[in-house]
Amino acid sequence: xxxxxxxxxxxxxxxxxxxxxxxxxxxxxxxxxxxxxxxxxxxxxxxxxxxxxxxxxxxxxxxxxxxxxxxxxxxxxxxxxxxxxxxxxxxxxxxxxxxxxxxxxxxxxxxxxxxxxxxxxxxxxxxxxxxxxxxxxxxxxxxxxxxxxxxxxxxxxxxxxxxxxxxxxxxxxxxxxxxxxxxxxxxxxxxxxxxxxxxxxxxxxxxxxxxxxxxxxxxxxxxxxxxxxxxxxxxxxxxxxxxxxxxxxxxxxxxxxxxxxxxxxxxxxxxxxxxxxxxxxxxxxxxxxxxxxxxxxxxxxxxxxxxxxxxxxxxxxxxxxxxxxxxxxxxxxxxxxxxxxxxxxxxxxxxxxxxxxxxxxxxxxxxxxxxxxxxxxxxxxxxxxxxxxxxxxxxxxx
Numbered sequence: 001x002x003x004x005x006x007x008x009x010x011x012x013x014x015x016x017x018x019x020x021x022x023x024x025x026x027x028x029x030x031x032x033x034x035x036x037x038x039x040x041x042x043x044x045x046x047x048x049x050x051x052x053x054x055x056x057x058x059x060x061x062x063x064x065x066x067x068x069x070x071x072x073x074x075x076x077x078x079x080x081x082x083x084x085x086x087x088x089x090x091x092x093x094x095x096x097x098x099x100x101x102x103x104x105x106x107x108x109x110x111x112x113x114x115x116x117x118x119x120x121x122x123x124x125x126x127x128x129x130x131x132x133x134x135x136x137x138x139x140x141x142x143x144x145x146x147x148x149x150x151x152x153x154x155x156x157x158x159x160x161x162x163x164x165x166x167x168x169x170x171x172x173x174x175x176x177x178x179x180x181x182x183x184x185x186x187x188x189x190x191x192x193x194x195x196x197x198x199x200x201x202x203x204x205x206x207x208x209x210x211x212x213x214x215x216x217x218x219x220x221x222x223x224x225x226x227x228x229x230x231x232x233x234x235x236x237x238x239x240x241x242x243x244x245x246x247x248x249x250x251x252x253x254x255x256x257x258x259x260x261x262x263x264x265x266x267x268x269x270x271x272x273x274x275x276x277x278x279x280x281x282x283x284x285x286x287x288x289x290x291x292x293x294x295x296x297x298x299x300x301x302x303x304x305x306x307x308x309x310x311x312x313x314x315x316x317x318x319x320x321x322x323x324x325x326x327x328x329x330x331x332x333x334x335x336x337x338x339x340x341x342x343x344x345x346x347x348x349x350x351x352x353x354x355x356x357x358x359x360x361x362x363x364x365x366x367x368x369x370x371x372x373x374x375x376x377x378x379x380x381x382x383x384x385x386x387x388x389x390x391x392x393x394x395x396x397x398x
Contacts, residue, residue: 005072013076020084023049027352029085033260035366037208037350038087040165044120046087047279051118057094064102064110065118075251082252083259090162093124095118096240097170097326098236100187104228104236113189126172127157127190127214128237134159135386137172137237138181140215144173144188146223151175151188152308153196153219159380163212167192176231187233189225190216206369207347241382249323251299254292257330261285264337264363275337288329295322314394317387324377324384335371338364347371 005013026139028042050056058074060066069077074268089095098117101110112266116122133139144156153173163169169190192199196219201209228236265276265285275281302315335342341360348354358365378384 001313005076009076011081012073016077016080018083019053019055020080020086022087023053023083024081025049026384028087031352032085032087035350035363035370036352036354039352040123043087043090047089049118050089051120055097056089056118056127059095060102060114061099064098064114071300075296079255080252082256085256088250090123092126092162092166092170093122093168096126097124100227100236100240103239104187108224109227116135122168123162123166125160125163125166125169125192125214125273127160127169129159130156131158135383138234139186140174141184142171142173142174143177144175144186144221147174147221151221151223151226153188153190153216153221155216157212157214157216158355159202160199160212161380163192164201164209169214170227172237173234174185175233179231182234184231185233185237186230187227187236188221189227190219190221194219196220204265204349205372206345208350208373225255249295249299249319250327251292251296251323254295254323254326254330257327257334258289258292260363261330261337263335264343264361268337268339268361281333281336284329284333288326291322291326291329291363295326298322314391317382317390317394320381321378321384321387327377328374331367331371331374333369334363337349337361338367342367342371 014056024368027044028038028046031038031042033349047056054065054067055077057064057066058069058077062068067073094117098114101113105113111123117124127142128137128140130140130142131164132141140155142153142157144151144153151173153171153266157169157171160166160234169192171188172185173188174184175186178184192214196217198215198217200213200215202211202213203209204211216321227233262285263277265281270278270281270373276285298315299319302319341358341364344359345368346354346359346365349358350355350369354365382390
């Protein structure tokens with residue numbers, strides 16, 4: 001693989017940088033770089049800016065509203081966005097549901113739902129995990145029983161990220177209780193405003209309510225909201241998860257976080273010397289940078305395979321493992337660099353408008369909260385232990 005950008009790709013990078021300089025709101029970029037919490041309005045504003053340029057769904061084909069980019073263009077865009085402080089694109093509609101509808105949805109579903117994803121008219125969340133079905137998704141117990149032209153849904157979903165903002169949820173539901181676990185599951189689109197849907201927040205250690213529980217009690221869902229065939233949802237779920245796991249790797253965000261770490265390590269002093277001259281700290285920084293460079297190459301290979309019509313398989317599990325471990329290590333080093341100043345937790349500092357003098361380095365206010373929050377990376381999207389099982393079966397044949 002030629003890892004040098006062509007003149008055309010370098011020109012595209014310049015175009016992306018110019019766009020970000022002109023269109024990315026400085027207020028939002030500051031919040032991202034400071035590790036502060038983004039509001040729903042912040043994320044919607046950025047989505048609208050990208051959609052106006054035609055760059056929101058950058059892995060969708062042109063026929064459905066995407067820019068028709070190749071692997072390298074997408075890699076460049078994601079990396080430059082992260083370096084500039086662009087928020088992560090909320091993945092559930094654009095990155096997860098969109099590709100499923102494009103591949104498995106009927107024409108009516110594509111014509112109706114895809115434009116609403118792009119416009120932001122619908123905010124989607126993911127209804128996969130349940131109290132007894134986390135990484136073992138085949139154990140889902142939420143049921144959908146066909147009654148005429150509707151399904152009646154009963155059950156519970158948990159760890160529903162950003163469900164408090166969503167008006168729609170795509171769910172794995174059991175439509176055949178007698179079939180083999182994977183064979184009796186369907187993929188259903190549910191309106192969160194339907195009677196019988198209840199959302200309850202799960203408060204995290206830092207006081208946020210990013211994740212939620214969703215309860216379904218005799219919820220009526222139009223049968224036309226079934227994606228693909230009944231009892232074939234496991235196929236669609238696996239297809240979606242390969243996109244989710246590849247995205248969780250977050251190569252661009254790793255690159256941006258490493259750049260931030262280097263700035264901090266060059267500024268913070270230990271025994272009168274910059275922290276990046278401390279042998280142990282410098283060695284950990286070097287190791288994570290080497291791992292990141294290796295992951296960047298693998299990421300390009302996987303994206304190139306998808307762009308050529310393939311579907312990421314075990315490679316997405318490899319990216320998920322390494323990407324989450326790298327991001328966690330970088331956040332751990334940032335927290336360590338703050339020393340004792342990372343210990344105090346000031347919740348107000350997580351929000352825009354906090355103007356009190358920082359305790360120690362400016363990054364100290366959010367270092368511990370971000371470190372603890374992102375421990376989840378190696379768990380959601382299928383825990384890293386599950387990903388290792390997938391690799392051992394699909395690549396090693398064990």
